[in-house]
Amino acid sequence: MTLRLAVGQHSEAGRKPLNQDFHGVAQPTDAQRRSRGIALAIADGISSSPVSQIASAAAVRGFLEDYYGTSEAWTVRRAAHCVLSATNGWLHAESQRGEGRFDKDRGHVCTFSALVFKGREVHLLHVGDTRVYRVHANALEQLSQDHRVRLYGGQTYLGRALGINAHLDIDHASWPVEVGDTFLLATDGAYEFLDADAVQEALTTHGADLQTAAKALVAAALARGSEDNVTIMLVRVESLPTRTAPPVNRDELRLPPRLAPRQQFEGYRIVRELQQTARSQVVMAVDTDGREWALKLPTAELAGNARELDRFASEEWVARRVDSPHVIKAASAETKREHLFTAVEFIHGQTLAQWMTDHPRPGLDEVRSLAEQIGRGLQALHRKEMLHQDLRPENLMLDRQGTVILIDLASAHVAGLSEGLGDARALELAGTLQYTAPEYFTGDGGTPVAELFSLAVLVYQMLTGALPYGLQVPHVRGDRDLHKLQYVPLRTRRPDLPEWLDRVLRKALQPQAARRQQALSEFLHDLHAPGPEFMTRDRTPLQQRHPLLFWRGLTVAFGVATVVLIGLRISGR
Template sequence: MGAALRLALGQHSEAGSKPLNQDFHGAALPTDAQRRSRGIALAIADGISSSPVSQVASAAAVRGFLEDYYGTSEAWTVRRAAQCVLAATNGWLHAQTQRGDGRFDKDRGHVCTFSALVFKGREVHLLHVGDTRAYRVHPTALEQLSHDHRVRLDGGQTYLGRALGLGPHLEIDHACWPTEVGETYLLATDGAYEHLDPLLVINTLARHGNDLQAAAQALVAAALARGSQDNATVMLARVESLPDQLSPPVRRERLRLPPRLAPRMEFEGYRVIRELYASARSQVVLAVDAQDREWALKLPSTDMGSDPKALDRFATEEWVARRVDSPHVIKAAPAEKRREHLFTAMEFITGQTLAQWMTDHPKPGLDEVRQLVDQIARGLQALHRKEMLHQDLRPENLMIDRQGTVILIDLASAHVAGLNEGLGDARATDIAGSLQYTAPEYFTGDGGTPVSELFSLAVLAYQMLTGELPYGLQVPQVRGPRDLHKLQYVPLRTRRPDLPEWLDRVLRKALHPQPARRQQALSEFAHDLYAPGPEFMSRDRTPLQQRHPLLFWRVLTLGFGLSTLVLLGLRVTGH
């Protein structure tokens, strides 16, 4: 493994000439696992001086952020996790304001400004609201990274335009950029930065060297000596080392590759019943635990030992399943003991795949398909709420159990935003699933989003109804944005004339080559299948060439043929 993320920190705060220090600051001391998944966070807050309770607000903001941020889902990005925590803090502060004097005078409420830096992987994130400031220290200058949310009046007076606790809704600035070893960052309240200049900061850091604590104390003392009449707080952070790569969520280097299993073998607390599937890369067996519960064990083959990325994806599948709670997503077995081998243990589902269901139902009714689509959408939504994409939605990866519940399986291709950020581009750009069900934006290099999975779901809906693919095998041939215009959608009613016209319009929209032209949520697509709006019920004015390309060319060819016959007839008559 490469180097870990390490920071050197220094922080200091003084009330100055005021009787009460309304600033608050702090830095987290995360465990190794937390540092890998959530990073290192530091935060600073400044309570408004007009309020007698603003010190409560600033303390609650910093403490709440540093504690609750590490309790958010490891699958979430820094931005989503931080904004959820700060939105909850803002709601609590505003509620306290509404119960006290601040209800009638916001200057006496639970209000504070806030800035936080979160270092994760090889990147740093800024979360900011108000007029505390974040700087990056350069050899000869200070680069202000935050924007002051102050509104200036004509008379030169200013007031806070945004702050925690100021209103029921909160808008937080977020920025992210790559960082480097040796970079130094400065967080400060206005009582400090208004009396510090770049030369003083740079010389102070140079004088104290690696002792950032002494440097922070010296900068606060300098601000007060220069006439600051406010509380003064300074935080310093220097990047000492960065990871070469992100660690997988499961430390698989501690696990051995398993042997090939046979019936009646005992393995890691399970007894093997029979083999379910085997290939050159993996083996799946049915096994029971000590309580006679049935589980499907999936084991990588020894051939995968030379493919670290494949092993990382393999190890991530069960990790993903443990973090999603939905009846429509496969569940992982309880982690009851420490493992010695690398394998996954997932629930054993008795039923059939959607592929088999389509074979058994070659011409299903619309209501049957709508019910299946609705369940698949619910499973995908459960993943999306955790900032995950399934990325391999196909008939073979959907099980229908004996009660008729549709369950998403095979999470090995899932993209987890929170696990992929930290080393640059965290988008889902890799084509991980079956090509014929993959949205066109993957092939143009734009990457996937939840709207891409809506496309894949619409492909499944179309295939369930017709037994065919809406674009045939055209989509995998896309290589750039220009190729999107060449895609020819085959109208649903050319294959199922018994289905309503509005259904074709709903599917055509969901299958549009451009993501922005589709429904923008799975719930919207599912709703359109049950209750189509006016845009789908009005008479179709789409050109015949787009609605029925085959019919268009047949009519055109017939027209040319008739015209030729007429011209020949006129020529013969003329002679």
Template sequence: MTLKLNVGQHSEAGLKPLNQDFHGVAQPTDAQARSRGIALAIADGISSSPVSQVASAAAVRGFLEDYYGTSEAWTVRRAAQCVLAATNAWLHAESQRGEGRFDKDRGHVCTFSALVFKGREVHLLHVGDTRVYRVHPGALEQLSQDHRVRLYGGQTYLGRALGVTAHLDIDHASWPTEVGETFLLATDGAYEHLDAAAVQQALARHGPDMQAAAEALVAAALARGSADNVTAMLVRVASLPAQIAPPVNREDLRLPPRLSPRQEFEGYRVVRELQQTARSQLVLAVDADGREWALKLPTAELAGNGRELDRFATEEWVARRIDSPHVIKAAPPERKREHLFTAVEFIQGQTLAQWMTDHPRPGLDEVRGIADQIARGLQALHRKEMLHQDLRPENLMIDRQGTVILIDLASAHVAGLSEGLGDARALELAGTLQYTAPEYFTGEGGSPVAELFSLAVLVYQMLTGALPCGLQVPQVRGARDLHKLQYVPLRTRRPDLPEWLDRVLRKALQPQAARRQQALSEFVHDLHAPGPEFMTRDRTPLQQRHPLLFWRGLTLVFGLATVVLLGLRVSGH
């Protein structure tokens, strides 16, 4: 089953000479409908402005066109809000060039509501006093909130609308939908003169013909005395997908054979095997132009594992959507494939794991330089609402020029691909446990701050060769276990390093995500230019700062006291 909607829409100027309402439904391709959903929108220009019809048309057209130009990796909320923020900026700028500069009521201003159906969910975007309802057999459930301010004496004015100010605050909500659900979008000229009975009558009279029902609603509002422009949109969910399809259709792709040197495969010539595991084979290959690529192929062991095969299909898709020198690049899609595999750039260099073996006691500047580059790679992913989720020394390459590159995107979480079934959060434990943030184990899921924790673990390990909490983190089973995590102070292993560095890392490795630095840029800045909170002498009790040293010292004191007491007892005899 696929997502299908039945839509009807109609608008009339009514008694006014000009229709300042605007409405529309997107006509996406099948691929766009799967990745971005189906969008419909309605807008109402303010009657006091001579140019508000320009604003309402620009708002609807811009949204329905530009929304499908946003990244497929983004969530509906982020994509829609970016598009609407740009539209708002343009409308406000136009107002500042005209009469709206001195009188907002004469500017490029309109109200706006949209529904985006994606997967098995529907998303509401709203600002102003157009309305969105869910239609029930005996009632209309208002889903949007009117942004209208009421004054003493009964007067009202729009508190929020597109084009009023340079900053836009737009409402967003989402919920699971069901086959057969019906929604109504309407401007005030329509909903002020319609009720649940009128809507039910129109739907009952015209059956599945939603267009005729929308026309009937507009006619009913005008017949009941509406003196404004009247616009009504009806949408009914006809069918929903059973599940969210992966971005790459692997159904027509066969599992590849095991490759050998000098073998020809899908336009590549195999040079040598790089790695073999029970789940995958990694080979070095060259294309027809002599360029080197690393091919990763699933083994027969994964034949019945649809989840892992979907990861194979998605890994290259993710790499192709990131443009950063610090994230591995995918081979260009030059030809249709017959087998399931990924092709990414071959990097001449060494893993961070090997680098740490070669540099057991590196200087702080070396480590900071590597951390800076890792952070830039992660930030490139985060800008696309992606999480790497498997940050570990074996998944970082340092090429011969010293560039640090994130590799192995098989565990990446893409929010835009996950939403549609009720939860876009990264809840799955996908990476290597000892580098994973505690919130994955407590059920809160991943975030950019969770990846900050993983980066801090790497920084600590590069400096000391050890993990900051040993193997305690994977033992967390709930929030109550977080207080059991004991950070081993950096200077117990590297007393040559500055005290402030220990405090920076301790903060980044806090078990509670809210107590860490809240952005990778903040953590990187603290590594280079620590603020006063890290330069002040630590007044934390010794038991918390150095628990091992505290208990060793306490044991020594008790031992000495015991010896003294025994000595006194013996001398007394």
């Protein structure tokens, strides 16, 4: 099943010489419908402005066109906010060049509402006093909030609208939808003269013909005395997708055979096998231009595993949308394929795991350089609302020039793809447990701050060869367990390192996410230029700073006391 909507829309100037309302529905391709949904929008220009019809038309057209040009990895909220902020900036600039510079009521100003249906959810974007309702059997449920400020004496004015100010504050909300749900979008010239009975009468009389129903409601509003422009949009959900569709339609691709050296496969010549597991085969191959690639192929073992096959389908898609020297690059999607596999650049070098074996006690500067490069790769993902989710030494490559590259994007969480079919948060335990932040185990899910924790684990491990909490973190099951985690101080393993470094890492490795640095950039800055909070002498109790040393000392003290007491007792006899 796919997302399908029935839409009816109609607008008339009414008794006014000019229609300053505008409305529209996007006609996305099948691929756009899967990744970005279906958008519809309505705008109402303010009657005091001679140019507000330009504003309302630009707002609707710009949104419906530019929204589908945003990254497929972005959430609806981020994509819509970027598009509307750009539109608002243009409208405000136009106002500043005209009469609106001195009188906002004569500028390029309009109210705006949009619905974006994506997956099994609907998203509302709203600013001003156009309205959006969910239609029930005997009532209209208003979903939008009017941004009108009421003055003493009953007068009102628009508190928020597109084009009024350089900064835009737009409402966003989302709800799950069901087949049959019906929504109404209307300008004030319509909704002030209509009620639930009128809407139900139009829907009942015209049945599935929403276009005729919209025309009937416009006519009803005008007949009841509306002297303003009147615009009505009706939308009904006709079908919904049953599950998240992967970015690549893997159902059209066959599982590949096992490959051997010198074999020809999909335009590649296989050179040698790099890795073989029960779930995948990785081989080195060269294309017709002599470029080297690493091909990753699912085995027959995954034939019935839809989740794992979807990961194969999305890994290249993720890599193509991130442009960073610290993230693996994928082959282009120009050639049509017959089999399901991924092709990424072949990197001559070594994994971070091998580097740590070769450098058991590295210097701080070396580790900081590596951490900064890993952080840049993660930041490139985070800017696209993606999480790597499997940060570990085996998934980091150092090439011959010393550049660190994030590889294996199969576990990446893409907010824009997860959105629309339930919770868009990264809740799945997708990575290696000992590098995973505690919030995954408590059910709170992943964020960029969770990846900061994973990076801090790597920094600690590069410096000491050990894990800061050992194997304690995977045993966390709730918030109460977080307090039981015992951090092993860095200087108990590397006393040659500065005390401030231990404090920086201790903060980044806090079990509670809110107590860590709140951005990767902040953590990386602290590694190079620690602030006063890390340079002051640590007054944390010894039991917390050095639990092993504390308990050893306590045991020795008890032992000495016991010997003394026994000696006193013997001498007293």
